[in-house]
Amino acid sequence: MNGGGQPASKQSMRRHNLALVLRQVAAGGSASRAAVAARVGLTKATVSSLVEELRLAGLVVEHVPENQGRVGRPGGALALNPQGAAGVGVEVNVDYTAVCVTDLTGAPRVRLTERAGNRSRDAAETLHSAGRLAARAITAARRAGLSPVQVTLGVPGLVHDDKVLHAPNLDWRHVPAADLLGRGLGRQRPPVSVDNEANLAAIGEFQARPAGAGASFLYISGEIGIGAGLMVDGTLFRGGGFAGEIGHVTVTPDGPECGCGARGCLERYAGQDALLEAAELDTVSATRLGSAPAPVPAAATRPGATRRQAVQEAPADAGAPVERLAALAADGDEAAVRALAVAGRALGVALSGAVNLLDPPEVVIGGIYARLAPWLVPSLQVQLHERVTSGRWRSDRLQVSGLGTEAAVLGAAGAGVQAILRDPSAYIDVTGPAV
Numbered sequence: 001m002n003g004g005g006q007p008a009s010k011q012s013m014r015r016h017n018l019a020l021v022l023r024q025v026a027a028g029g030s031a032s033r034a035a036v037a038a039r040v041g042l043t044k045a046t047v048s049s050l051v052e053e054l055r056l057a058g059l060v061v062e063h064v065p066e067n068q069g070r071v072g073r074p075g076g077a078l079a080l081n082p083q084g085a086a087g088v089g090v091e092v093n094v095d096y097t098a099v100c101v102t103d104l105t106g107a108p109r110v111r112l113t114e115r116a117g118n119r120s121r122d123a124a125e126t127l128h129s130a131g132r133l134a135a136r137a138i139t140a141a142r143r144a145g146l147s148p149v150q151v152t153l154g155v156p157g158l159v160h161d162d163k164v165l166h167a168p169n170l171d172w173r174h175v176p177a178a179d180l181l182g183r184g185l186g187r188q189r190p191p192v193s194v195d196n197e198a199n200l201a202a203i204g205e206f207q208a209r210p211a212g213a214g215a216s217f218l219y220i221s222g223e224i225g226i227g228a229g230l231m232v233d234g235t236l237f238r239g240g241g242f243a244g245e246i247g248h249v250t251v252t253p254d255g256p257e258c259g260c261g262a263r264g265c266l267e268r269y270a271g272q273d274a275l276l277e278a279a280e281l282d283t284v285s286a287t288r289l290g291s292a293p294a295p296v297p298a299a300a301t302r303p304g305a306t307r308r309q310a311v312q313e314a315p316a317d318a319g320a321p322v323e324r325l326a327a328l329a330a331d332g333d334e335a336a337v338r339a340l341a342v343a344g345r346a347l348g349v350a351l352s353g354a355v356n357l358l359d360p361p362e363v364v365i366g367g368i369y370a371r372l373a374p375w376l377v378p379s380l381q382v383q384l385h386e387r388v389t390s391g392r393w394r395s396d397r398l399q400v401s402g403l404g405t406e407a408a409v410l411g412a413a414g415a416g417v418q419a420i421l422r423d424p425s426a427y428i429d430v431t432g433p434a435v
Contacts, residue, residue, distance in 0.1 A: 058084035087416025131184015150416030154197035198227025204411025222369035269346035278339035348383020366401030
């Protein structure tokens with residue numbers, strides 16, 4: 001029956017059952033057709049028909065063992081096809097643009113990053129450039145046998161209907177971001193959607209969690225700006241559409257003016273620019289007079305991320321300002337340590353209010369905060385222990401993301417993959433059989 005009390009149509013049943021079977025395959029465990037049928041409560045014949053449709057569409061593969069004298073068809077192990085549909089994620093931030101393509105299993109296959117002064121560029125120029133970078137990634141993905149089906153753009157700002165209403169750190173207002181990015185992609189491009197980068201980072205964090213990990217947490221994304229994403233039972237909470245702007249929560253009412261127009265925002269104490277300024281580092285080159293050049297960091301990679309990877313490309317100075325700050329703090333530099341302690345305290349003040357209001361099982365800090373956690377967390381924890389009114393705060397409720405600054409672009413790429421897993425019939429009906 002559907003929501004209106006009428007019998008479900010044959011087409012709606014097919015749609016539901018295809019998604020049901022594909023999600024079971026995605027859950028892993030090398031299940032056979034018979035095992036999937038037992039799990040989902042459908043007949044073996046129905047599941048076999050659905051699996052065949054998914055296989056012909058290139059969404060699943062079946063590893064059939066040799067029939068060693070047994071009668072009948074052997075039970076093959078079903079798995080998501082790593083050489084089929086793929087999602088493309090694009091992240092435009094103040095000082096870099098990143099692109100990632102992930103296959104249906106969630107494995108990153110192509111990564112491209114460009115260091116860019118996006119704050120000083122026109123929005124159209126920035127998005128055209130990001131589109132061209134994404135087009136390069138799509139070309140590489142297709143050469144590797146993948147079929148990109150969706151491009152998701154992450155932007156540090158307020159997003160509605162695929163338009164950026166306001167991105168203070170980029171100085172963008174009412175930017176038709178999907179259209180502008182699409183022009184840079186060129187012909188035969190996949191559809192484009194746009195979301196807030198912190199929302200996508202929270203989704204990326206959720207997708208990367210091991211089996212059995214909690215599905216509800218508050219994710220804090222530290223970059224030039226500060227955003228948050230609230231996951232509730234595996235679903236992002238969006239409020240009226242603009243939830244998560246924790247960077248503009250007031251920490252000190254009469255504090256310094258923020259780019260949003262208010263004063264004393266968390267971002268003015270714990271955003272990347274504020275941190276570098278407080279640590280007496282130049283916000284562009286991250287150098288201090290008399291200091292040695294910043295070490296060249298390795299490209300950030302999450303464990304296992306190189307599996308079946310086609311392309312990985314990152315500039316040598318990506319993340320250098322934060323690496324320099326971390327190096328100074330590790331050496332005991334007074335200004336760097338003090339700046340991080342002040343930022344941790346401000347984060348603790350803002351987060352304690354969020355915890356008192358929402359009581360999330362976990363708080364996860366990511367973005368640049370993952371790299372700077374050793375110096376941020378002590379003062380942050382002090383504030384949480386002092387200010388969480390329930391008295392139930394435990395230090396282990398605060399977690400550090402393992403994805404670092406990659407969470408947003410991985411979440412963006414995963415958005416296209418998740419759309420297929422939620423509704424494979426929409427993909428199948430558009431593309432038709434793959435073979």
